[in-house]
Structure formats: C-alpha cells, structure tokens
Amino acid sequence: MSSSSATRRVTDTRRSREISIADIARVAGVSHTTVSRALRDSPLISEETRKRIQQLALEMGYTPNAIAQSLQTRRTSTIGLVVTSIADPFLSEVVRGVEEVARSAGLSVFLSATHNDPAQEIAVIETFHRRRVDGILVASSRITGEYKQRLDQIRVPTVLINSQAESQYELLHWVAVDDVAGARLAVEHLLTLGHRAIGYLGTNSRPRSCRQRREGYQAALASAGLVPREEWVIVMAAEEASPQEDVLCGRRALQRLLDAGVTAVFCQNDMMAVGILMACYRRGLAVPAELSVVGFDDIEMASYISPPLTTVRQPRIELGRLAMQVLLDLLQDQEGCNHVLSPMLVVRESTAQPSTSRPATRR
Amino acid sequence: MSSSSATRRVTDTRRSREISIADIARVAGVSHTTVSRALRDSPLISEETRKRIQQLALEMGYTPNAIAQSLQTRRTSTIGLVVTSIADPFLSEVVRGVEEVARSAGLSVFLSATHNDPAQEIAVIETFHRRRVDGILVASSRITGEYKQRLDQIRVPTVLINSQAESQYELLHWVAVDDVAGARLAVEHLLTLGHRAIGYLGTNSRPRSCRQRREGYQAALASAGLVPREEWVIVMAAEEASPQEDVLCGRRALQRLLDAGVTAVFCQNDMMAVGILMACYRRGLAVPAELSVVGFDDIEMASYISPPLTTVRQPRIELGRLAMQVLLDLLQDQEGCNHVLSPMLVVRESTAQPSTSRPATRR
DNA sequence: ACTGCTAATGCACACGTGTGCAAAGATCAA
DNA sequence: TTGATCTTTGCACACGTGTGCATTAGCAGT
Numbered sequence A, B: 001m002s003s004s005s006a007t008r009r010v011t012d013t014r015r016s017r018e019i020s021i022a023d024i025a026r027v028a029g030v031s032h033t034t035v036s037r038a039l040r041d042s043p044l045i046s047e048e049t050r051k052r053i054q055q056l057a058l059e060m061g062y063t064p065n066a067i068a069q070s071l072q073t074r075r076t077s078t079i080g081l082v083v084t085s086i087a088d089p090f091l092s093e094v095v096r097g098v099e100e101v102a103r104s105a106g107l108s109v110f111l112s113a114t115h116n117d118p119a120q121e122i123a124v125i126e127t128f129h130r131r132r133v134d135g136i137l138v139a140s141s142r143i144t145g146e147y148k149q150r151l152d153q154i155r156v157p158t159v160l161i162n163s164q165a166e167s168q169y170e171l172l173h174w175v176a177v178d179d180v181a182g183a184r185l186a187v188e189h190l191l192t193l194g195h196r197a198i199g200y201l202g203t204n205s206r207p208r209s210c211r212q213r214r215e216g217y218q219a220a221l222a223s224a225g226l227v228p229r230e231e232w233v234i235v236m237a238a239e240e241a242s243p244q245e246d247v248l249c250g251r252r253a254l255q256r257l258l259d260a261g262v263t264a265v266f267c268q269n270d271m272m273a274v275g276i277l278m279a280c281y282r283r284g285l286a287v288p289a290e291l292s293v294v295g296f297d298d299i300e301m302a303s304y305i306s307p308p309l310t311t312v313r314q315p316r317i318e319l320g321r322l323a324m325q326v327l328l329d330l331l332q333d334q335e336g337c338n339h340v341l342s343p344m345l346v347v348r349e350s351t352a353q354p355s356t357s358r359p360a361t362r363r
Numbered sequence C: 001a002c003t004g005c006t007a008a009t010g011c012a013c014a015c016g017t018g019t020g021c022a023a024a025g026a027t028c029a030a
Numbered sequence D: 001t002t003g004a005t006c007t008t009t010g011c012a013c014a015c016g017t018g019t020g021c022a023t024t025a026g027c028a029g030t
Helices: A001-014 A021-028 A032-039 A047-059 A066-072 A090-103 A118-130 A147-153 A179-193 A207-223 A243-259 A270-281 A301-306 A316-331 B002-014 B021-028 B031-039 B045-058 B066-072 B091-102 B118-130 B143-155 B179-193 B207-223 B244-259 B269-281 B300-304 B317-330
Strands: A078-083 A108-113 A136-139 A159-163 A173-177 A198-205 A233-236 A266-268 A292-297 A310-313 A339-341 A344-346 B078-083 B108-113 B133-137 B158-161 B173-178 B198-201 B233-236 B265-267 B291-296 B310-313 B339-341 B344-346
Touching: A001 B158, A021 A078, A021 A207, A066 B066, A078 A090, A078 A118, A078 B207, A090 A108, A090 A301, A090 A316, A090 B091, A090 B108, A108 A118, A108 A179, A108 B021, A108 B091, A118 A136, A118 A147, A136 A316, A159 A316, A173 A179, A179 A198, A179 A207, A179 A266, A179 A292, A179 A344, A179 B269, A198 A207, A198 A243, A198 A270, A207 B173, A233 A243, A243 A270, A243 B300, A266 A270, A270 A292, A270 A301, A301 B078, A301 B244, A301 B317, A316 A339, A339 B339, B021 B031, B031 B045, B066 B265, B078 B091, B078 B118, B091 B108, B091 B133, B091 B300, B108 B118, B118 B133, B118 B143, B133 B310, B133 B317, B158 B310, B158 B317, B173 B179, B173 B317, B179 B207, B179 B265, B179 B310, B179 B344, B198 B244, B198 B269, B207 B233, B233 B244, B244 B269, B265 B269, B269 B291, B269 B300
Parallel strands: A078 A108, A078 A136, A136 A159, A159 A173, A173 A339, A198 A233, A198 A266, A266 A292, A292 A310, B078 B108, B078 B133, B133 B158, B158 B173, B173 B339, B198 B233, B198 B265, B265 B291, B291 B310
Antiparallel strands: A108 B108, A310 A344, B310 B344
16 A cells, blocks of 8 residues: 555646646636636637636646647647658758648647668557547658558548659649759759769669659750769669768769769769768769769758769758648648649759860860 | 438438447347456456457447547546657657557657647647647656746646756656757867867757757857857747748858858858858858868758768667656656757768868877 | 516536546456 | 356546636626
8 A cells, every 4th residue: 555655646646637727717716617718719709718827727727738638629739740861951851841830730740760670660650540630741751652551541642752662543642843954954064074983872772862853854855965884883782871871872982983984973862972082082083083973962061061062952941841831731631732843953063074084076 | 301301311321329338248149247346357357258259249349449448447548749840850769769669568648739839838738638648758848937836736747858948847757868968079070170260050949959059169169268259159040940930041041150260160050061161152152171060960951961060960760768657667666767869970071171261280 | 566678697508628536347366 | 056266348546737617706786
C-alpha cells in the first residue's frame, strides 16, 4: 500500500489534473455549455456573462484541451511531414517552408524520418493516420505500387514533394521541380563555356531525379549535336540517401571521370559536387581551371565552399511553402492542383572555359 | 439547398467516417467493450473471440483513433520539440537524434521554430500544451524570467538543450555541452602550435555560449600567462541567429582581426569560421599558412570545405538522443538528471604553426 | 391578461476508447 | 443438488468539448 500511495502521490503531483470548462462552470455558477459558448464568442451568450467567463478562464489559467476538441470536431489541425532524412540540407529548407506556412495557418506539424526506406515510409504514414492528422506531406517519396491499396484505405489528403516514385496515382497530389529543364540549364552553361567532353555523375539512391536529370543532360548535348560517350556517364550505387554517402560517391568518382577525359562534370546534386571538389583539393587539381563542376539543388553550403559552386537552384523553401499551400487548399475542400517549379542556374566560380581541350569557339 | 447538399456530399466523400470499434462490435455481434479488450490482448477475453475480432479488425481496415485513446488515457504519446531554426545545420542533427529516440519509444514529435524570439518560444510552448504533449524539448532556449510564472502553470516535463538563458529554474531539466572546456581545447591547440596573438570572434545572438566560450578562451590564455589585448576579442551584433547571419559576421570581422594583428582566431561557431575562410579566399590569404582558424560545433560542412576546418566537436546527435532519453525518464516518473557532455577537439587543416610571428618555442 | 417574439441558458447527446463492477455461464468440489 | 470459484461478457460511466433542441425569462403588442 505504501508503494501504491507513493506512486499515486507522484502522479498527482505531476499530472495535477488540468482545469476544464466544467471547473470554470462550477465556479461561475453556470453550465459547461455556457462556458464553451462564451469562450468561443458565440452570439448566443450575453455580453456580460461572456466577459465574466473569459476573465475567469484567464484567472484560472485555463488552456483548452485540443484533444477533446479534436475528438468532437473531427479535426486535429495537425499535419504529418515525412522526410527521408532530417539532417539533409536540402530537406531541412523544405521542412522550414512547410512549418512556416503551417504555423501561420494554425496547424501543428508532426515530423518523422524514413531513411529512404519505403516500408518505414508506410509505417510513418500509418502512425500519422492513427493520430488522425488532417493531411500528409511526403518529401522524396518512394512509395511503390505494392502500397497503393493501403493508401487507398487511409485516404488522407496527401501532397508529394519531388516524388522519387516512377508511377503516379490520381489520388495523390504533388509539387516538384522540373529536373529535365534544370539539367539542361546546367549542361547548356557548360556548352556555352566551350566544353564538349561533359560528364554526368548520379546516384541510384534517388532514382527518378537521377533519370530525369540524365535525360536533361543528354537532351542538351543532343541539341548541340553531341552524343555522350558511355564512360562519361557514371551512376554510383548507394543504399543510403544521405549527404555523407553522396559526398563519398563524389570523391570516389573523380578518378573515373578524369580517366574518361571529361573537362567538366554535371552532378546530380550539390553534395556529390562537394565530393568532387574535395577530391580535387586532395590531388591538387585546380577548379575551375582544370575541371569545371556543376551541382544541383543550391544548398546553403554551395555558396560557402571554395570555390563557390555553380549550380542549379531548386527553390527549396518555396517547394515546402507551395506544397503546404496545396494541402491547405485540399483541407478546405478546394481542388488542389499540381505544380511544376522551374529551377534556375546560379553561376558562381566552379565553372570556366576548358583549358586542356582546344579553345572554345568564340562568336 | 443545392449548395448545402453539394457541400455535404464533398464532405462525406472526403471524410467517409473511419470505422470504429463499435462498427466491429456490430459486425461481430459483441459489445464494443469486448472489441476494445480483444484488440488490446486483454486476458479477460477468450482466445477464440480474440482471434476472431483481431482478424475482423484487419479485414475491415480498422485504425485505432489515437485522439480518442489520448482523451481516455490522458496520454498523447507525443512530445513537442522547439528549435530556433529548422534549417540550422547544428540543430538539424539534434532534431535527428531526438526523433530517432522518440520514434523508437513510440512517441511522435511536433516540431516548431521560434526564430530566436522568446515571445514566439512561449507561444509555441503554449500551443504544445494545448495539444497536451507529454513532454517538451527546447533547443537553445532563451526563456527569460518574465515567462517563469507562465511556465509554472503549464508544468509539463521539459528538457532544455544547450540553453541560452542565463538563469536556471529548478523545474526544468537540461542537457548541455561544456562550452568552457571546449573553448579551452581549441585555444590550447593554437597555443601548442605556437600562436600567441589569438583572437576570439563571437556573436551576441547566442549570449550564453558566447560568454562561456570567451571565458574558456581567456582561461586558456591565462594558463599560458597571456592576457588578450582588447582588440583581439570581437563580439558581433546580430539580431537573427541564422547560419547566413553568422557567415556574414565572419566575413565582416576578418579585417578587424587582421588589423588587431592576430595569427589565429577561435570562432564561436563553425559558420563564423566559414565566413572567415570565405573572406580569406576572397583576399587571397592562405589558410592555415597565414592565418589559423578554429571553429566550434563540427557541423557536417566543416569537413567538406577547403581547407577542412579544425574545430571543437559537439556530439550533436548524442545531445538530441540524450535529451530525449532524459525526457523519457521523466515521463516514467523517474527522476531525470541533468547532463554535461564533453566536447572534443577535431584537428583538420585550417590550423598550423604561425609563420609571421617568431617561431614557436620547441620543447 | 394574453399572445407572440426574442434573448439567454441548460439538458442531453455525440465524438471513440478504456475500465470498474455486476452478471451470466461454466466448471468443479463436496 | 448445491454452493463456490473461475471465465467471459456487457453495462454504464469517464475523458473534455461542441451543438441541436427545449426551456425559461423578459418584453412588447393587442
């Protein structure tokens, strides 16, 4: 009994029951109904009692119980945000944009990571569904066909951000950046500088963006009447989709690229470009004098490294904001429409005219 | 009427009521009590009906309503995480550690940002309280005395991570890195290399860590019988506590440091060090040959820039994991204890012996 | 004085789940 | 056969809030 009472005491101390509208009602000598209405500024309540009760609530330190409200209204004012990795510099800006818009709309956001594992992705979504979130955002989703049925059951308004899944479902909405166009911008920039032997470095950890950026790369070369040689295109195998892994891929790939004889390389993302730059620093290869490097994403780091990286900017915060905005529309029963954002080339100092090849054609 | 019915239809389509244990009970021909117990593997239920009901729940695609459960059990299995900025590379690792441990303990985490504004910090905490989170984590808190009363009312188990507030409350628990010791490590490293004119560069946007790291800096110099000249110590004024702002501070400070005649500089954080490195790159100053630079935090970027940055590592993920662990203890009515983690020096390539000063004393 | 109307309030139920207690049925011992 | 014990189930209430409907009071009009 002593242990039981001790436990009780601790519990009571810590969880000293929150005061409810019933408590306020008791003190004010009215029904809980009246309190509920008064706090919600219902026109049914007289000016006088409303003021009195609101004042009382303040004095008693009342905080509405959002759980009870949610149960009643069947709305949680809550959304779930699923990302592959929280520490990814690309995603954290997206998260920031999402949180910003969500917060100003009075929504709270659950955050969870999946480590690029489709099974975990579904698990997280199911957890969010259990919590009855009003909507779900998924960044870099890898949901494949086998989960379609489960998603159909859940049926929560969902918006994908830069989905990596190859197939689309009419149920899901999405927001994405035009990978093909972005890649074209990057490669056209290198072509303009005079490069002809241009490599592509990608990773299979984000299959869709890898494929599309490669398509853009090839299209740009084709427009210039060039066909990339097989050894110019390198797609590294990586199980994780982490920044560390990407850098490592970049570092490992430099030798192969040099062997292939390229004078410039377009990387699937900035972290891979960083890996290339590190490898160049190690072996004393001057960038951009001896090798031009272009990235993709324009993460913060891109402008802080030496030399500052020429890259293709994805409007990361905008991507998050927009996705959240689309979700907000869906939550208000409006028709959500999908968006393709245009990326933009940011020329910094990791690209220049080729020196080892013959001089570029001047016009 | 037509518009009303249309609205109704849309609503019904989208929010086709989730099935509840009552629905299962109806189909199974038992009471909802039995279903509830069967799903929770209560020993009160016979093996046979339990199996039958669990199977039925599966077939009917039942997902427990966590909101209703929370209302009943007075536990949400939810925590709130408050950060100053989501995109901060230091914090995102902390968030990662928190989420990792929380998730494996079956807790979901709300994330919200305050932009280093104490008022918003309180607002976020109140929102979390409304949602009846079981606990709260605050990174780089700036809660000042004026909010103490409000916090007393709320009384949710709270753990601070690297709090920036100068005063402590016995109510709150905390986890932090030993700033003084970290700074000593950095400066002693520079002293060992032979530097004597060592600068300190800080920012007032994180007042407590600025003060403590400066103390460590001065203590280390004092141990070597040195007293820093006034112009060696620069504390930049910044309203925002953002990575961008820190870099800018670093870039702006270089000239003043050079004017002060230092051969090495210890920066309050890595981003400021990055700013210094950028400024050096711009003016063609060789690092570490002409100036040694040490940072603090060891964010990912530190190892990726050129030259790789010598810095003091804060165990960022550990910080997040540990804070969450302490909170878990508190949630189980165990006594939570505070922790001071020891930082660690990571020597890379931004530090070397001074060349412009007289040779260091060899032993 | 009676009717009709408006304003203000409370009753009772709903949201979906968990649990103490009673009750019914089953089993067993005497 | 009876009483006792155990197993299994359901009733009824609780958690805290929102809302349709009934009720009461007040007031004006006839």
